[in-house]
Amino acid sequence: xxxxxxxxxxxxxxxxxxxxxxxxxxxxxxxxxxxxxxxxxxxxxxxxxxxxxxxxxxxxxxxxxxxxxxxxxxxxxxxxxxxxxxxxxxxxxxxxxxxxxxxxxxxxxxxxxxxxxxxxxxxxxxxxxxxxxxxxxxxxxxxxxxxxxxxxxxxxxxxxxxxxxxxxxxxxxxxxxxxxxxxxxxxxxxxxxxxxxxxxxxxxxxxxxxxxxxxxxxxxxxxxxxxxxxxxxxxxxxxxxxxxxxxxxxxxxxxxxxxxxxxxxxxxxxxxxxxxxxxxxxxxxxxxxxxxxxxxxxxxxxxxxxxxxxxxxxxxxxxxxxxxxxxxxxxxxxxxxxxxxxxxxxxxxxxxxxxxxxxxxxxxxxxxxxxxxxxxxxxxxxx
Amino acid sequence: xxxxxxxxxxxxxxxxxxxxxxxxxxxxxxxxxxxxxxxxxxxxxxxxxxxxxxxxxxxxxxxxxxxxxxxxxxxxxxxxxxxxxxxxxxxxxxxxxxxxxxxxxxxxxxxxxxxxxxxxxxxxxxxxxxxxxxxxxxxxxxxxxxxxxxxxxxxxxxxxxxxxxxxxxxxxxxxxxxxxxxxxxxxxxxxxxxxxxxxxxxxxxxxxxxxxxxxxxxxxxxxxxxxxxxxxxxxxxxxxxxxxxxxxxxxxxxxxxxxxxxxxxxxxxxxxxxxxxxxxxxxxxxxxxxxxxxxxxxxxxxxxxxxxxxx
Numbered sequence: 001x002x003x004x005x006x007x008x009x010x011x012x013x014x015x016x017x018x019x020x021x022x023x024x025x026x027x028x029x030x031x032x033x034x035x036x037x038x039x040x041x042x043x044x045x046x047x048x049x050x051x052x053x054x055x056x057x058x059x060x061x062x063x064x065x066x067x068x069x070x071x072x073x074x075x076x077x078x079x080x081x082x083x084x085x086x087x088x089x090x091x092x093x094x095x096x097x098x099x100x101x102x103x104x105x106x107x108x109x110x111x112x113x114x115x116x117x118x119x120x121x122x123x124x125x126x127x128x129x130x131x132x133x134x135x136x137x138x139x140x141x142x143x144x145x146x147x148x149x150x151x152x153x154x155x156x157x158x159x160x161x162x163x164x165x166x167x168x169x170x171x172x173x174x175x176x177x178x179x180x181x182x183x184x185x186x187x188x189x190x191x192x193x194x195x196x197x198x199x200x201x202x203x204x205x206x207x208x209x210x211x212x213x214x215x216x217x218x219x220x221x222x223x224x225x226x227x228x229x230x231x232x233x234x235x236x237x238x239x240x241x242x243x244x245x246x247x248x249x250x251x252x253x254x255x256x257x258x259x260x261x262x263x264x265x266x267x268x269x270x271x272x273x274x275x276x277x278x279x280x281x282x283x284x285x286x287x288x289x290x291x292x293x294x295x296x297x298x299x300x301x302x303x304x305x306x307x308x309x310x311x312x313x314x315x316x317x318x319x320x321x322x323x324x325x326x327x328x329x330x331x332x333x334x335x336x337x338x339x340x341x342x343x344x345x346x347x348x349x350x351x352x353x354x355x356x357x358x359x360x361x362x363x364x365x366x367x368x369x370x371x372x373x374x375x376x377x378x379x380x381x382x383x
Numbered sequence: 384x385x386x387x388x389x390x391x392x393x394x395x396x397x398x399x400x401x402x403x404x405x406x407x408x409x410x411x412x413x414x415x416x417x418x419x420x421x422x423x424x425x426x427x428x429x430x431x432x433x434x435x436x437x438x439x440x441x442x443x444x445x446x447x448x449x450x451x452x453x454x455x456x457x458x459x460x461x462x463x464x465x466x467x468x469x470x471x472x473x474x475x476x477x478x479x480x481x482x483x484x485x486x487x488x489x490x491x492x493x494x495x496x497x498x499x500x501x502x503x504x505x506x507x508x509x510x511x512x513x514x515x516x517x518x519x520x521x522x523x524x525x526x527x528x529x530x531x532x533x534x535x536x537x538x539x540x541x542x543x544x545x546x547x548x549x550x551x552x553x554x555x556x557x558x559x560x561x562x563x564x565x566x567x568x569x570x571x572x573x574x575x576x577x578x579x580x581x582x583x584x585x586x587x588x589x590x591x592x593x594x595x596x597x598x599x600x601x602x603x604x605x606x607x608x609x610x611x612x613x614x615x616x617x618x619x620x621x622x623x624x625x626x627x628x629x630x631x632x633x634x635x636x637x638x639x640x641x642x643x644x645x646x647x648x649x650x651x652x653x654x655x656x657x658x659x660x661x662x663x664x665x666x667x668x669x670x671x672x673x674x675x676x677x678x679x680x681x682x683x684x685x686x687x688x689x690x691x692x693x694x
Contacts, residue, residue, distance in 0.1 A: 002485070002486060005482070005485040005486065006486075009471075009482055013471070013473060013474070017473070217467055217468070217469055217470075217472075218465045218467035218468075218469035219469045219470065219471060221435055221465060221469065222463065222465060222469040222483070222530070223483075223486060224434075224435045225433040225434060225435050225458065225461070225463045226458065226459075226483065226486040226487050226534075227455030227456070227458040227459045227486075227487065227488060228455075228486045229453065229455070230452075382435070382437075382452070383430065383435060383436050
């Protein structure tokens with residue numbers, strides 16, 4: 001009973017702290033929302049300036065608008081430049097007013113491609129615009145060449161060039177293996193699992209501060225002077241940290257499902273992965289709280305370790321983007337194993353069997369950290 | 384039967400013998416002061432008595448029962464207020480009391496009732512719901528002491544309970560302790576303030592370098608160390624000419640002069656004082672002031688440990 005009393009006190013202390021209402025409850029959802037936007041369901045925007053009623057200009061505009069992954073916004077020149085400067089458009093393209101005349105005459109036409117300095121999306125946009133323009137340009141060139149042998153209107157020649165099948169070189173793209181980010185999965189479903197790992201760990205680990213305070217203020221000594229055994233105190237403190245981690249994880253699990261429609265997959269497997277990861281987090285908190293000498297040192301270490309392990313374990317930048325040594329090092333953290341497990345469950349709708357290895361490794365982390373934490377904390381209690 | 388019986392208790396950290404064969408008892412309703420300079424072994428002795436430190440030798444009995452770190456029955460008989468404010472400062476006084484009441488095994492309803500009772504006892508009912516972090520030093524001390532009363536202890540251990548409090552709060556704490564002992568509670572009290580020990584303690588034990596050097600009532604301790612009374616006489620002129628006659632007086636062990644001041648050691652200052660004054664008058668000396676200093680705990684402590692209590 002006494003361990004329950006001790007653990008309940010710590011859960012209450014954490015979740016009724018007004019500062020924690022923001023950091024533990026609001027911030028994770030804000031981050032899931034923000035990261036969801038970053039993973040991106042919105043498409044990059046191209047601001048297009050083109051003459052109205054232009055026969056050949058409209059052909060180019062149609063070709064640009066065919067691409068589904070890009071939004072083409074037809075605007076005036078000044079507006080286009082404002083949009084690019086403000087970042088509301090990732091690039092701009094200017095088709096000159098005399099486009100039709102110069103194309104018909106076989107003259108050189110220059111399209112102005114406008115980007116904002118440092119906008120990474122503009123690079124992709126530039127590659128795509130150049131490919132579309134190159135296709136259109138090849139047809140125009142063909143039409144111009146045929147003009148030297150046939151006396152036809154340029155428009156007719158262009159039509160003929162378009163209808164003519166010319167054998168050439170083309171690249172066929174094929175994919176192999178499964179996509180890391182399957183089609184159809186929501187961006188919030190990609191964002192929520194790593195954030196669950198990050199926030200669960202950091203929330204649990206920062207509770208080490210309470211352990212250091214209890215040790216230094218004499219509260220722990222006082223607890224042990226009551227008819228409460230060292231085992232009950234250690235169990236109560238560990239259970240408290242586990243419950244704090246679990247509440248944090250459940251908040252993100254349930255909240256992200258309700259607010260953003262995240263499908264966490266197999267409930268049993270998700271529960272197991274979450275529970276074991278919470279044990280890992282609680283063990284780390286107990287160990288750090290027993291080792292740190294001062295509150296300041298404990299807090300600095302908790303934040304540093306949480307962010308460091310979180311970054312290395314793929315909770316800030318997708319694990320799939322890691323290469324070489326970093327990709328291997330990532331698996332020194334429990335976060336990477338949790339990330340993999342949730343990826344299997346959320347993206348591939350895996351089951352307990354599919355994440356069995358992850359569960360075993362995470363359990364290993366939990367046993368090691370909790371074992372060390374209990375040993376060190378018990379020493380702190382019994383002097 | 385003594386409420387606390389400490390017999391031949393020793394504690395060693397590595398090669399360092401921190402507590403060496405310490406023995407003393409505390410009877411029901413008695414207040415026992417354990418005095419010693421910093422590092423003398425007081426805290427370790429208290430740690431063993433409250434059951435958070437294992438002893439290497441000796442026995443401790445609480446109300447006749449063998450006491451140890453694992454004996455929850457004897458631990459339940461002890462109330463302990465450490466010298467630190469050992470409470471959750473982000474919690475209210477009431478929540479702290481309720482939490483520790485639960486650790487003493489009280490059920491939810493009883494814990495709530497007991498917490499309210501103790502709040503009343505320490506005069507904090509009006510501030511029960513406020514976080515301890517907002518309290519003054521004296522109020523926080525009262526919460527600290529209140530926590531030690533939750534289990535209706537037979538033995539209350541107060542480890543420097545008045546450190547860092549204002550004189551008014553200190554007086555209030557001392558009065559509370561006196562009231563508790565009148566109700567039959569036994570108290571083990573440590574302090575760095577000699578006047579507190581003199582005011583509260585029926586008996587005192589002086590510990591130094593891990594050993595209990597002396598114990599007894601204040602009078603017994605003074606007798607044990609053989610400390611003399613001191614008579615200080617300040618004159619209007621040089622003191623030299625009366626010294627030989629003063630040395631010849633009965634029960635006077637030592638006489639010295641420093642300018643116009645005479646310092647005289649005697650086993651009975653009040654008894655010898657008329658003879659001293661008569662002698663000085665006969666020698667036509669101008670007596671400006673007379674001061675009698677009887678040996679107190681401070682003097683005993685200084686003699687036994689070679690240090691002041693606050694060193």
